Amino acid sequence: MECRVCGGTDWQEVVSFGLVPLANGFLDPADSYDDEPYYPLGVISCRSCRLLSVTHVVDPEILYRDYPYVTSDSDTITRHMRYVAETCRERFALPPDGLVVEIGSNTGAQLVAFRDAGMRTLGVDPARNLARVAADRGIETLPDFFSAETARSVAEGYGRARLILARHVFAHIDHVAGVVTGARELLSPEGVFAIEVPYALDLFEQNAFDTIYHEHLSYFSVGTLVSLFARHGMRVFDVERLPVHGGSILVFVGRDDGPWAPRPSVEELLRLERRAELHSDAVYRDFALNVDRVRDELPALVRRLAAEGKRIAGYGASAKGNTILNVCGLGPEELEFCSDTTTLKQGKVLPGTHVPVRSPEYAKAHAPDYYLLLAWNYSDEIIRKESAFLNGGGRFIRPIPKPVIISADSL
Numbered sequence: 001m002e003c004r005v006c007g008g009t010d011w012q013e014v015v016s017f018g019l020v021p022l023a024n025g026f027l028d029p030a031d032s033y034d035d036e037p038y039y040p041l042g043v044i045s046c047r048s049c050r051l052l053s054v055t056h057v058v059d060p061e062i063l064y065r066d067y068p069y070v071t072s073d074s075d076t077i078t079r080h081m082r083y084v085a086e087t088c089r090e091r092f093a094l095p096p097d098g099l100v101v102e103i104g105s106n107t108g109a110q111l112v113a114f115r116d117a118g119m120r121t122l123g124v125d126p127a128r129n130l131a132r133v134a135a136d137r138g139i140e141t142l143p144d145f146f147s148a149e150t151a152r153s154v155a156e157g158y159g160r161a162r163l164i165l166a167r168h169v170f171a172h173i174d175h176v177a178g179v180v181t182g183a184r185e186l187l188s189p190e191g192v193f194a195i196e197v198p199y200a201l202d203l204f205e206q207n208a209f210d211t212i213y214h215e216h217l218s219y220f221s222v223g224t225l226v227s228l229f230a231r232h233g234m235r236v237f238d239v240e241r242l243p244v245h246g247g248s249i250l251v252f253v254g255r256d257d258g259p260w261a262p263r264p265s266v267e268e269l270l271r272l273e274r275r276a277e278l279h280s281d282a283v284y285r286d287f288a289l290n291v292d293r294v295r296d297e298l299p300a301l302v303r304r305l306a307a308e309g310k311r312i313a314g315y316g317a318s319a320k321g322n323t324i325l326n327v328c329g330l331g332p333e334e335l336e337f338c339s340d341t342t343t344l345k346q347g348k349v350l351p352g353t354h355v356p357v358r359s360p361e362y363a364k365a366h367a368p369d370y371y372l373l374l375a376w377n378y379s380d381e382i383i384r385k386e387s388a389f390l391n392g393g394g395r396f397i398r399p400i401p402k403p404v405i406i407s408a409d410s411l
Contacts, residue, residue, distance in 0.1 A: 001055075004051070004053065004175070005049045005051045005176065005218075005224055006046065006227060008046045010048060011046060012047055013044050014042070014052070014287065015043055015209070017041040017323075017326075019039065019041070020038060020039065020213070020323070020352065021036055021039075021322075021351035022039070023214065023351065025351040026344075026345055026348040026351060027348060027351060028347075028348060029356065033354060038352075039056055040056040041056065041213065041214060043055065043212055043219070045284050049223075049224050049227045050223065050279055051218055051220070052200055053218055054212070054218075056214070057174050058214045058215075060145065060174070063172075064126045064145075065126060066127065066129050075381055076380075081167075084110065084113075085110070085113035086113075087240075088163055088165070091252075092162070092192050094119065094163055096118035098119050099122065099158055100120065100122070100162065100164075100165065101122045101123075101124065101154060101161045101163070101164045101165070101186065102122075102123050102124065102166070102167070103166040103170075104124070104169025105124060106123075106127070106130050107130050107137070108121075108133070108134030108138075110165065110167060111123055112139065121140070122142070122158055123139055123142070124142045124145075124150060124154070125144075126144055126145045128143045146179055147178050148185065149182070151182030151186040152182075152186075160186060160191065161188065162191050163191065163192050164186060164191070165194050166193070167195075167196040168197065168198070168245065170196075170197050171198060171218045173218075180229060180232040183234075183253075184232060184255055187255060189257065189258050190259055190260075191254070193253040194251070194253070195225075195250075195251050195253070196248055196249070196250045196251070197220045197225075197248060197249060198248055199249045200219045200221040200224075201272070201276060202247020202248070204283060207290045207400060207401035208400055209287075209323070209327070210324045210327075210399075211246065213320075213322070215319065222236070222239055222266065222269040223273050223279075226270070233256050233257075234255055235256050235262065236252070236262070236266055237252055237253070237261060238263045238265055239251045239252065239266055239269055240265065244377075245377050246377040249269070293402065294400070294401075294403065297402065297403050298324070298330075298397075299329055301397065301405075302334050302372065303334060306333070306334050310369040310370055311370070312334055312335055312336065312368055312370045312371075312397075313368040314335050314338030314339065315339055315373050315374060315382065315396070316340060316373070316375025317342070317345045317357045318340075318374055320375070320376075321375060322350055322352065326352040330353065331353035332353065332354060335353075336366075337355060337356050337357070337362070337366070338358065339357075339360055339363035340358075340359075340360075345357045367389060367394060369395065370395050370397055370405075371389075372396075372399065373396045373397060373406075374399075376398050376400050383406065387408075390407065390411070391408050
Protein backbone atom coordinates (compact mmCIF):
# COMPACT_ATOMS: atom_id res chain seq x y z
CA MET A 1 0.00 0.00 0.00
CA GLU A 2 1.39 3.38 -1.06
CA CYS A 3 0.82 6.50 1.02
CA ARG A 4 -1.70 8.80 -0.68
CA VAL A 5 0.35 11.82 0.39
CA CYS A 6 3.98 10.90 -0.30
CA GLY A 7 3.97 7.50 -1.98
CA GLY A 8 5.84 5.89 0.92
CA THR A 9 5.48 2.21 1.77
CA ASP A 10 7.00 2.01 5.27
CA TRP A 11 4.01 1.80 7.60
CA GLN A 12 3.71 1.49 11.36
CA GLU A 13 0.71 -0.56 12.44
CA VAL A 14 -1.21 1.43 15.05
CA VAL A 15 -4.53 -0.22 15.95
CA SER A 16 -6.91 -2.73 14.42
CA PHE A 17 -10.63 -3.06 15.15
CA GLY A 18 -11.24 -6.14 13.00
CA LEU A 19 -14.36 -6.32 10.83
CA VAL A 20 -16.72 -3.39 11.42
CA PRO A 21 -19.91 -2.24 9.60
CA LEU A 22 -20.10 1.15 7.91
CA ALA A 23 -20.55 3.86 10.53
CA ASN A 24 -23.35 5.50 8.55
CA GLY A 25 -24.84 2.22 7.32
CA PHE A 26 -28.18 2.62 9.11
CA LEU A 27 -30.65 -0.20 8.47
CA ASP A 28 -34.38 -0.70 8.39
CA PRO A 29 -35.61 -2.94 11.22
CA ALA A 30 -35.62 -6.58 10.12
CA ASP A 31 -35.85 -10.12 11.47
CA SER A 32 -32.31 -10.81 10.29
CA TYR A 33 -29.26 -8.74 9.43
CA ASP A 34 -27.17 -11.59 8.04
CA ASP A 35 -26.44 -9.73 4.80
CA GLU A 36 -25.10 -6.58 6.51
CA PRO A 37 -21.66 -5.81 5.05
CA TYR A 38 -18.58 -5.61 7.28
CA TYR A 39 -15.16 -4.32 6.28
CA PRO A 40 -11.70 -4.38 7.90
CA LEU A 41 -11.01 -1.29 10.01
CA GLY A 42 -7.64 -0.28 11.35
CA VAL A 43 -5.14 2.56 11.12
CA ILE A 44 -1.49 2.70 10.13
CA SER A 45 1.03 5.55 10.10
CA CYS A 46 3.35 6.42 7.21
CA ARG A 47 6.84 6.70 8.63
CA SER A 48 7.83 9.10 5.84
CA CYS A 49 5.19 11.87 6.13
CA ARG A 50 3.28 10.53 9.18
CA LEU A 51 -0.07 10.40 7.47
CA LEU A 52 -2.40 8.31 9.61
CA SER A 53 -4.51 6.20 7.25
CA VAL A 54 -7.17 3.53 7.46
CA THR A 55 -6.10 0.15 6.14
CA HIS A 56 -9.08 -0.53 3.87
CA VAL A 57 -10.75 1.80 1.36
CA VAL A 58 -14.46 1.22 0.74
CA ASP A 59 -15.85 2.14 -2.68
CA PRO A 60 -17.08 5.77 -2.38
CA GLU A 61 -20.10 4.91 -4.54
CA ILE A 62 -21.23 2.67 -1.67
CA LEU A 63 -20.52 5.28 0.98
CA TYR A 64 -21.82 8.53 -0.46
CA ARG A 65 -24.40 8.25 -3.20
CA ASP A 66 -27.27 7.99 -0.69
CA TYR A 67 -25.91 9.54 2.47
CA PRO A 68 -27.72 9.76 5.83
CA TYR A 69 -25.39 12.28 7.48
CA VAL A 70 -26.90 15.77 7.48
CA THR A 71 -24.94 18.81 8.63
CA SER A 72 -25.86 19.41 12.26
CA ASP A 73 -28.17 22.32 13.05
CA SER A 74 -26.87 22.48 16.61
CA ASP A 75 -26.01 25.88 18.04
CA THR A 76 -22.35 24.84 18.10
CA ILE A 77 -22.18 24.03 14.38
CA THR A 78 -24.40 26.93 13.31
CA ARG A 79 -22.10 29.39 15.10
CA HIS A 80 -19.05 27.65 13.68
CA MET A 81 -20.27 27.84 10.08
CA ARG A 82 -21.03 31.51 10.54
CA TYR A 83 -17.52 32.01 11.94
CA VAL A 84 -15.92 30.23 8.97
CA ALA A 85 -17.82 32.39 6.49
CA GLU A 86 -16.99 35.64 8.31
CA THR A 87 -13.33 34.67 8.73
CA CYS A 88 -12.87 33.83 5.07
CA ARG A 89 -14.68 36.92 3.81
CA GLU A 90 -12.82 39.33 6.06
CA ARG A 91 -9.36 37.74 6.13
CA PHE A 92 -9.16 37.36 2.35
CA ALA A 93 -11.28 40.34 1.25
CA LEU A 94 -13.64 38.18 -0.77
CA PRO A 95 -15.65 40.40 -3.16
CA PRO A 96 -19.46 40.34 -2.96
CA ASP A 97 -19.79 38.65 -6.35
CA GLY A 98 -16.85 36.25 -5.90
CA LEU A 99 -17.38 32.55 -6.48
CA VAL A 100 -17.30 30.19 -3.49
CA VAL A 101 -17.20 26.47 -4.28
CA GLU A 102 -17.71 23.95 -1.49
CA ILE A 103 -16.54 20.36 -1.83
CA GLY A 104 -18.80 18.00 0.08
CA SER A 105 -21.42 20.70 0.55
CA ASN A 106 -24.05 18.38 2.08
CA THR A 107 -27.36 20.26 2.37
CA GLY A 108 -25.77 23.62 1.55
CA ALA A 109 -25.98 25.01 5.08
CA GLN A 110 -22.44 26.42 5.02
CA LEU A 111 -22.88 28.03 1.60
CA VAL A 112 -26.02 29.83 2.76
CA ALA A 113 -23.80 32.09 4.90
CA PHE A 114 -21.81 33.10 1.81
CA ARG A 115 -24.89 33.49 -0.38
CA ASP A 116 -26.52 35.76 2.17
CA ALA A 117 -23.39 37.95 1.99
CA GLY A 118 -23.97 38.39 -1.76
CA MET A 119 -21.43 35.89 -3.05
CA ARG A 120 -21.97 33.39 -5.84
CA THR A 121 -22.04 29.84 -4.53
CA LEU A 122 -21.78 26.33 -5.93
CA GLY A 123 -21.82 23.06 -4.05
CA VAL A 124 -20.24 19.81 -5.22
CA ASP A 125 -21.46 16.71 -3.41
CA PRO A 126 -21.93 13.12 -4.63
CA ALA A 127 -24.93 12.44 -2.36
CA ARG A 128 -27.87 12.85 -4.72
CA ASN A 129 -30.39 12.91 -1.88
CA LEU A 130 -28.58 15.79 -0.16
CA ALA A 131 -27.98 17.69 -3.40
CA ARG A 132 -31.75 17.81 -3.86
CA VAL A 133 -32.19 19.19 -0.33
CA ALA A 134 -29.57 21.87 -1.04
CA ALA A 135 -31.24 22.82 -4.32
CA ASP A 136 -34.55 23.24 -2.49
CA ARG A 137 -32.92 25.84 -0.22
CA GLY A 138 -31.54 27.71 -3.22
CA ILE A 139 -27.97 26.37 -3.24
CA GLU A 140 -27.02 25.06 -6.68
CA THR A 141 -25.24 21.74 -6.22
CA LEU A 142 -23.49 19.40 -8.64
CA PRO A 143 -24.27 15.81 -7.53
CA ASP A 144 -20.77 14.52 -8.24
CA PHE A 145 -17.36 13.81 -6.73
CA PHE A 146 -14.83 16.64 -6.95
CA SER A 147 -11.89 15.90 -9.24
CA ALA A 148 -9.55 17.67 -11.64
CA GLU A 149 -12.11 17.04 -14.38
CA THR A 150 -14.93 18.47 -12.26
CA ALA A 151 -12.77 21.51 -11.49
CA ARG A 152 -12.15 22.20 -15.19
CA SER A 153 -15.87 21.94 -15.91
CA VAL A 154 -16.73 24.34 -13.08
CA ALA A 155 -14.07 26.83 -14.21
CA GLU A 156 -15.49 26.79 -17.75
CA GLY A 157 -19.08 27.21 -16.61
CA TYR A 158 -18.74 29.53 -13.63
CA GLY A 159 -15.28 31.11 -13.76
CA ARG A 160 -12.47 30.71 -11.28
CA ALA A 161 -13.14 30.55 -7.56
CA ARG A 162 -11.96 33.04 -4.95
CA LEU A 163 -12.58 30.43 -2.28
CA ILE A 164 -12.80 26.64 -2.37
CA LEU A 165 -14.02 25.22 0.90
CA ALA A 166 -13.76 21.61 2.11
CA ARG A 167 -15.04 21.31 5.67
CA HIS A 168 -14.67 17.84 7.15
CA VAL A 169 -14.61 16.17 3.77
CA PHE A 170 -10.94 16.29 2.77
CA ALA A 171 -10.17 13.42 5.14
CA HIS A 172 -12.76 11.33 3.26
CA ILE A 173 -10.89 11.48 -0.05
CA ASP A 174 -8.60 8.72 -1.28
CA HIS A 175 -7.18 10.36 -4.39
CA VAL A 176 -6.17 13.59 -2.70
CA ALA A 177 -3.64 14.40 -5.44
CA GLY A 178 -6.44 14.76 -8.00
CA VAL A 179 -8.48 16.95 -5.68
CA VAL A 180 -5.52 19.23 -4.88
CA THR A 181 -4.64 19.48 -8.58
CA GLY A 182 -8.25 20.33 -9.40
CA ALA A 183 -8.43 22.92 -6.65
CA ARG A 184 -5.27 24.63 -7.94
CA GLU A 185 -6.71 24.79 -11.46
CA LEU A 186 -10.05 26.14 -10.26
CA LEU A 187 -8.65 28.83 -7.96
CA SER A 188 -8.06 32.34 -9.19
CA PRO A 189 -4.42 33.46 -8.67
CA GLU A 190 -5.37 35.18 -5.39
CA GLY A 191 -7.82 32.43 -4.44
CA VAL A 192 -7.75 30.39 -1.23
CA PHE A 193 -8.40 26.70 -0.63
CA ALA A 194 -9.69 26.31 2.95
CA ILE A 195 -9.92 22.83 4.39
CA GLU A 196 -11.11 21.81 7.84
CA VAL A 197 -10.05 18.41 9.14
CA PRO A 198 -9.88 16.61 12.47
CA TYR A 199 -6.45 17.34 13.94
CA ALA A 200 -4.19 14.35 14.55
CA LEU A 201 -2.75 15.96 17.67
CA ASP A 202 -6.24 16.26 19.18
CA LEU A 203 -6.95 12.67 18.17
CA PHE A 204 -4.07 11.56 20.38
CA GLU A 205 -4.58 14.05 23.21
CA GLN A 206 -8.29 13.27 23.55
CA ASN A 207 -7.98 9.58 22.69
CA ALA A 208 -10.70 10.22 20.11
CA PHE A 209 -10.52 6.81 18.46
CA ASP A 210 -14.22 7.05 17.64
CA THR A 211 -13.34 9.34 14.74
CA ILE A 212 -11.78 6.28 13.09
CA TYR A 213 -14.25 4.78 10.63
CA HIS A 214 -14.26 3.83 6.96
CA GLU A 215 -15.28 7.26 5.66
CA HIS A 216 -12.30 8.90 7.37
CA LEU A 217 -9.44 7.66 5.23
CA SER A 218 -6.84 10.12 6.54
CA TYR A 219 -5.95 11.81 9.83
CA PHE A 220 -3.78 14.85 9.24
CA SER A 221 -1.14 16.84 11.05
CA VAL A 222 -0.06 20.27 9.78
CA GLY A 223 3.29 18.78 8.78
CA THR A 224 1.62 16.14 6.61
CA LEU A 225 -0.56 18.77 4.92
CA VAL A 226 2.42 21.05 4.25
CA SER A 227 4.12 18.11 2.53
CA LEU A 228 1.04 17.20 0.52
CA PHE A 229 0.32 20.66 -0.87
CA ALA A 230 3.98 21.43 -1.61
CA ARG A 231 4.02 18.40 -3.92
CA HIS A 232 1.23 19.92 -6.00
CA GLY A 233 2.24 23.54 -6.45
CA MET A 234 0.43 24.91 -3.41
CA ARG A 235 1.45 26.39 -0.07
CA VAL A 236 -0.08 26.20 3.41
CA PHE A 237 0.08 29.82 4.58
CA ASP A 238 -2.19 29.95 7.63
CA VAL A 239 -3.81 27.54 10.06
CA GLU A 240 -6.19 27.88 12.99
CA ARG A 241 -6.83 25.32 15.71
CA LEU A 242 -10.52 24.95 16.64
CA PRO A 243 -12.48 22.90 19.21
CA VAL A 244 -15.22 21.82 16.78
CA HIS A 245 -15.79 18.06 16.31
CA GLY A 246 -13.51 17.21 19.19
CA GLY A 247 -10.56 19.18 17.82
CA SER A 248 -9.97 20.39 14.26
CA ILE A 249 -7.71 22.60 12.21
CA LEU A 250 -8.84 25.11 9.60
CA VAL A 251 -6.03 25.23 7.05
CA PHE A 252 -5.65 27.95 4.41
CA VAL A 253 -3.78 27.10 1.23
CA GLY A 254 -2.83 29.23 -1.77
CA ARG A 255 -1.17 28.63 -5.11
CA ASP A 256 2.61 28.77 -4.88
CA ASP A 257 2.55 31.61 -7.44
CA GLY A 258 -0.12 33.49 -5.46
CA PRO A 259 0.15 36.46 -3.09
CA TRP A 260 -0.28 34.65 0.25
CA ALA A 261 2.87 34.56 2.39
CA PRO A 262 3.17 32.06 5.27
CA ARG A 263 1.95 33.37 8.62
CA PRO A 264 3.46 32.56 12.04
CA SER A 265 0.62 30.17 12.87
CA VAL A 266 2.01 27.53 10.51
CA GLU A 267 5.44 27.35 12.11
CA GLU A 268 3.89 27.52 15.59
CA LEU A 269 1.91 24.34 15.02
CA LEU A 270 4.82 22.65 13.26
CA ARG A 271 6.90 23.33 16.39
CA LEU A 272 4.10 21.98 18.56
CA GLU A 273 4.04 18.78 16.50
CA ARG A 274 7.80 18.41 16.80
CA ARG A 275 7.56 18.80 20.58
CA ALA A 276 4.80 16.17 20.62
CA GLU A 277 7.18 13.90 18.65
CA LEU A 278 4.57 13.04 16.03
CA HIS A 279 7.35 11.58 13.88
CA SER A 280 8.22 8.95 16.48
CA ASP A 281 6.66 5.49 16.74
CA ALA A 282 6.12 5.96 20.49
CA VAL A 283 3.20 8.39 20.10
CA TYR A 284 1.24 5.85 18.07
CA ARG A 285 2.02 3.00 20.46
CA ASP A 286 0.78 5.11 23.38
CA PHE A 287 -2.41 5.91 21.48
CA ALA A 288 -3.09 2.21 20.92
CA LEU A 289 -2.69 1.53 24.66
CA ASN A 290 -5.13 4.35 25.54
CA VAL A 291 -7.66 2.96 23.06
CA ASP A 292 -7.41 -0.48 24.62
CA ARG A 293 -8.10 0.99 28.07
CA VAL A 294 -11.41 2.49 26.93
CA ARG A 295 -12.30 -0.75 25.12
CA ASP A 296 -11.95 -2.49 28.49
CA GLU A 297 -13.33 0.13 30.87
CA LEU A 298 -16.41 1.38 28.99
CA PRO A 299 -18.12 -2.00 28.46
CA ALA A 300 -17.34 -2.96 32.05
CA LEU A 301 -18.97 0.22 33.37
CA VAL A 302 -22.07 0.00 31.15
CA ARG A 303 -22.61 -3.69 31.87
CA ARG A 304 -22.24 -3.16 35.61
CA LEU A 305 -24.92 -0.47 35.51
CA ALA A 306 -27.19 -2.68 33.41
CA ALA A 307 -26.69 -5.56 35.86
CA GLU A 308 -27.78 -3.22 38.65
CA GLY A 309 -31.07 -2.70 36.80
CA LYS A 310 -30.28 0.74 35.39
CA ARG A 311 -31.89 1.66 32.09
CA ILE A 312 -29.37 2.96 29.55
CA ALA A 313 -29.83 4.60 26.14
CA GLY A 314 -27.54 6.22 23.60
CA TYR A 315 -27.54 9.98 23.02
CA GLY A 316 -26.73 10.87 19.40
CA ALA A 317 -26.79 8.30 16.59
CA SER A 318 -23.52 9.61 15.23
CA ALA A 319 -20.98 7.80 13.08
CA LYS A 320 -18.48 8.34 15.90
CA GLY A 321 -20.90 6.72 18.31
CA ASN A 322 -21.30 3.71 16.06
CA THR A 323 -17.56 3.21 16.15
CA ILE A 324 -17.65 3.27 19.96
CA LEU A 325 -20.50 0.75 20.18
CA ASN A 326 -19.09 -1.69 17.63
CA VAL A 327 -15.52 -1.50 18.86
CA CYS A 328 -16.61 -1.91 22.50
CA GLY A 329 -19.15 -4.64 21.78
CA LEU A 330 -22.16 -2.77 23.21
CA GLY A 331 -25.63 -3.30 21.78
CA PRO A 332 -29.32 -3.93 22.54
CA GLU A 333 -28.47 -5.95 25.64
CA GLU A 334 -27.15 -2.75 27.20
CA LEU A 335 -28.89 0.11 25.30
CA GLU A 336 -32.68 0.27 24.96
CA PHE A 337 -32.59 2.84 22.16
CA CYS A 338 -30.55 5.71 20.76
CA SER A 339 -31.99 9.23 20.57
CA ASP A 340 -31.20 11.44 17.57
CA THR A 341 -32.65 14.61 16.04
CA THR A 342 -31.98 13.54 12.41
CA THR A 343 -35.27 12.43 10.87
CA LEU A 344 -33.45 10.36 8.22
CA LYS A 345 -32.13 8.13 11.03
CA GLN A 346 -35.26 7.88 13.17
CA GLY A 347 -37.02 4.54 12.78
CA LYS A 348 -33.79 2.89 11.60
CA VAL A 349 -31.42 0.72 13.60
CA LEU A 350 -27.75 1.40 14.21
CA PRO A 351 -25.27 -0.49 12.02
CA GLY A 352 -23.80 -3.61 13.60
CA THR A 353 -25.50 -3.22 16.98
CA HIS A 354 -29.07 -2.81 15.63
CA VAL A 355 -30.10 -0.54 18.49
CA PRO A 356 -33.29 1.30 17.41
CA VAL A 357 -33.03 5.04 16.71
CA ARG A 358 -35.77 7.12 18.31
CA SER A 359 -36.79 10.77 18.21
CA PRO A 360 -36.03 13.16 21.09
CA GLU A 361 -39.76 13.21 21.85
CA TYR A 362 -39.75 9.42 22.33
CA ALA A 363 -36.61 9.69 24.43
CA LYS A 364 -38.18 12.29 26.70
CA ALA A 365 -41.25 10.10 27.22
CA HIS A 366 -39.06 7.05 27.94
CA ALA A 367 -36.16 8.72 29.74
CA PRO A 368 -33.50 6.23 30.87
CA ASP A 369 -31.42 6.40 34.03
CA TYR A 370 -28.24 6.92 32.02
CA TYR A 371 -27.44 8.22 28.57
CA LEU A 372 -24.25 7.01 26.93
CA LEU A 373 -23.08 10.27 25.39
CA LEU A 374 -22.17 9.05 21.91
CA ALA A 375 -22.14 12.62 20.57
CA TRP A 376 -19.58 13.56 23.25
CA ASN A 377 -18.07 16.27 21.03
CA TYR A 378 -21.25 18.29 21.72
CA SER A 379 -21.09 17.61 25.48
CA ASP A 380 -21.37 21.20 26.68
CA GLU A 381 -24.36 22.01 24.48
CA ILE A 382 -26.12 18.73 25.28
CA ILE A 383 -25.63 19.13 29.03
CA ARG A 384 -27.10 22.65 28.89
CA LYS A 385 -30.00 21.40 26.79
CA GLU A 386 -30.70 18.42 29.07
CA SER A 387 -30.46 20.20 32.43
CA ALA A 388 -33.95 18.97 33.39
CA PHE A 389 -32.84 15.35 32.81
CA LEU A 390 -29.80 15.86 35.04
CA ASN A 391 -31.69 17.79 37.70
CA GLY A 392 -34.25 14.98 37.77
CA GLY A 393 -31.54 12.48 38.71
CA GLY A 394 -30.51 11.33 35.24
CA ARG A 395 -26.86 10.85 34.36
CA PHE A 396 -24.60 10.85 31.33
CA ILE A 397 -21.68 8.55 30.62
CA ARG A 398 -19.04 10.39 28.61
CA PRO A 399 -16.88 7.72 26.92
CA ILE A 400 -13.99 9.84 25.61
CA PRO A 401 -11.13 10.38 26.50
CA LYS A 402 -11.94 7.91 29.27
CA PRO A 403 -15.29 6.85 30.72
CA VAL A 404 -16.72 9.22 33.31
CA ILE A 405 -20.20 9.63 34.80
CA ILE A 406 -21.73 13.12 34.72
CA SER A 407 -24.47 14.06 37.18
CA ALA A 408 -26.02 17.32 38.31
CA ASP A 409 -23.84 17.15 41.42
CA SER A 410 -20.62 16.57 39.49
CA LEU A 411 -21.27 19.66 37.39
